[in-house]
Amino acid sequence: MADDPTDRTPRTLTAPDASAAASFVAAAVERDALATLFGRCTVEYDGRAASSLASGDRHVMLKPDGTALVHTDEGQKPVNWQPPGCAHECRANGGDLVVESVRDSPAERLTVRFSAVAFAAAFDPTDEESLDVVGTEADLKRRILEEPGLVESGFRPLATERQTPAGAVDVYGEDDAGRTVVLELKRRRVGPDAVGQLNRYVEALERDLHAGATIRGLLVAPSVTERARALLAEEGLEFVPLSPREES
Amino acid sequence: MADDPTDRTPRTLTAPDASAAASFVAAAVERDALATLFGRCTVEYDGRAASSLASGDRHVMLKPDGTALVHTDEGQKPVNWQPPGCAHECRANGGDLVVESVRDSPAERLTVRFSAVAFAAAFDPTDEESLDVVGTEADLKRRILEEPGLVESGFRPLATERQTPAGAVDVYGEDDAGRTVVLELKRRRVGPDAVGQLNRYVEALERDLHAGATIRGLLVAPSVTERARALLAEEGLEFVPLSPREES
């Protein structure tokens, strides 16, 4: 059974010594299994930045796509990690189990050194499904294109992702007076950054079309912070309250 | 041994039925252990957005701080998750194990329904250590304050985090001609967003000080993209190449 590659039974190991753990993890990595380890370890990282973490109990996951994750008992983000595409290696060193995940470009190395492994497990996951998310900026755009009057009476969308020297505009169109209108869409409450983004597009289009062109810039989002509202006013831009999901 | 709260041996369960798995996970959550599950499940999420994921093999982690993570065999980010502060519940329902993590404000619910649990484990992690990272924007600031000439000959820093109507400026100072200088620092190669940020600060200060004030805005980063460079030129801003770590 242990040699059947279609076997979905997990392999496990409790309190192994370093060499048993190394063999176990090496075999799991070799056969593209998802390996997990729990135990007392230190973690070193060097690459885009560098970090060091003293000894403590952590959970380590090695994925077959080259991802490595180190989790403590707190936080949604791993305390250390390595992105997909890395090569996982492991070896016994002294009495320790050393797990390393390495990649080039950028050159990065993650080193986890276990002084004690409490537990190891390896799984062979099969997952053909993909996630379907609702309530994104794309949904907001869809809503607007289906019902332009949600933005304002008489608004007519002419293009999406229209290019400008400053980047692509989310939605480009005209108002009922024939003036050019630029929409910047956000799925949630917006701060000053989104105002800056919209302003870049408006200024780029004003330069690009012709000197005297009057272009309206509308920030479309569920709500806006005070500072963002002040910036909008300074720049002569407008805010339109609208949510990606039907309710507001 | 199983009742010793200081016991660091993990508890494990292989191919449990739904009610055994539910008891096991409930006990782990109750005693603030870190619980992991591996098996075939569906995942539903509703909250800031909403999502649905059909049946597949996944790894689920429930942390004592209320974090929930659902990982597939690919990717650094969990396919679904719930942030710290959630309440974990679990129950047997039909032949399934249902795990839910819920929070209010914002109202969010994650529901994982296992048709089969291949494996469950619970750990009692102790981790007093905190991570030390090097190569951040704070390091870049430190470098500049220790050796202002790295920015340009004669630069004199006067304040950090100086407030403006548009937010706080990273570093505020004067050049050798006595002109006001604003620095925006970035730890890595920058795009148009950072230029917009710097421009907001410069314009706010020009308004704030007096009408005719000439203020130099310097973007300090390892490098800059072409579009960002063009935007800098348009706005009359400058770029200074400098890295958070000693080398460039």
Add this chain to the structure above:
DNA sequence: AATTCCATGTCGTTG
């Protein structure tokens, strides 16, 4: 490979 921008971003700090 590089650029740009969205994200259920997450996370820390500050008011």
Add this chain to the structure above:
DNA sequence: CAACGACGTGGAATT
């Protein structure tokens, strides 16, 4: 609690 900005942001789409 809201707001603001950094992050080893990650990830997708486009060039």
